[in-house]
Amino acid sequence: MxxxxxxxxxxxxxxxxxxxxxxxxxxxxxxxxxxxxxxIQPASSHTVLCPNFFQNPLYAEQLAHRQLEKEKEDTTGAPTLLPFASKLDPSKLQQDFDAFYKDLCVELATNIGEIDEIIVCENTNAHLNGNVYIKFLKEAAALKCVSILNNRWYDGRPIYAELSPVENFNDSVCRQWDAQDCNRGGLCNFMHVKRPTKSLASDIFKSQRKYYIQKAEEEAIHGAYSRARV
Known part of the structure; x- marks a missing residue:
């Protein structure tokens, strides 16, 4: 024992x-x-993982840069590190990400269940790049989410979803990245979280809470009406 x-x-x-x-x-x-x-993939969980779901333009840009380095290395026969500076507009990147985040939250909260937290990774390693973790308040919603998303497409690509063992993100998130001090960069094995605009996230979760309060009130009224007719 x-x-x-x-x-x-x-x-x-x-x-x-x-x-x-x-x-x-x-x-x-x-x-x-x-x-x-x-x-060991759990049979039940509050959290759903959609691996490589978010298409990070910075990742694509860095892949192209690495390809240039490899081509140079193949030509010279020596290890090559070329200077890299992103040409992407940070404000446009944030705007596009906010649109993705809102799309995801509204679709899942409206059609599946109440969301507790959403984590989107911006790591540039293969196993974390673009990973999206959706934590629901109820395990039944997470199970429903896996079933639905595995038959859905987004932006021309199929979505893959599975239950995740991660229930608490405190030990998963890279705090150094949040403090802009991670010396492992995008290859870090802890989550580098891509954050939506604060006001957007606040508005989304307030709207979600209001929606579910109203839904519960309507269901209670409907239930009382149905019992009264019996």
Whole structure:
């Protein structure tokens, strides 16, 4: 019994030698299917992961730059680092991201369930780039979300969705990135969160709360009316 409790406490922690700590904390691991530890996908969760869902223009720009470096390296036979400076307009990038964030929130909150939190990653490594984590207030909504999104497309691309073991993002998010002080850059294995404009996020979640309060009141009135007719 003692051994069972010890294993249960160690699950997903640094002491767990069987299950992957990064998959448990981040919902993704840089080793993928080649990881020496287990990636156990939960049967139930409040959180849905849509891997590589958000198409980050900065990522595409950096990929093109890396390709130029590789071509130069193939020509010269020596490692090549070319100067990189983004040519993208930050205000336009934020505007486009805000539109994506609003689209996602309105669609999911209206048709699936009440959202607790949405995390969008702007890392430039393959296993975190564009990952979108949607945490619902109810597990049933998360399950419904997986079923619906796996049959949907967005911006000309199919959406992939799965339940994620991540229930608390406190240990998942890179605090150094938030403080603009992450020395690992976009290749960091913790979430570099792309933030919507504060006023937009505030308005969206206030509207969502109002919508669900009104919906509950309407359902209560309808229920009372139905019982009165019986």
């Amino acid at each position: 003692s051994s069972y409790h010890n294993q249960h406490r160690a699950y997903g922690s640094e002491q767990d030698k069987v299950n992957c700590t990064f998959y448990y904390k981040i919902g993704a691991c840089r080793h993928g299917a080649k990881c020496s530890r287990k990636h």
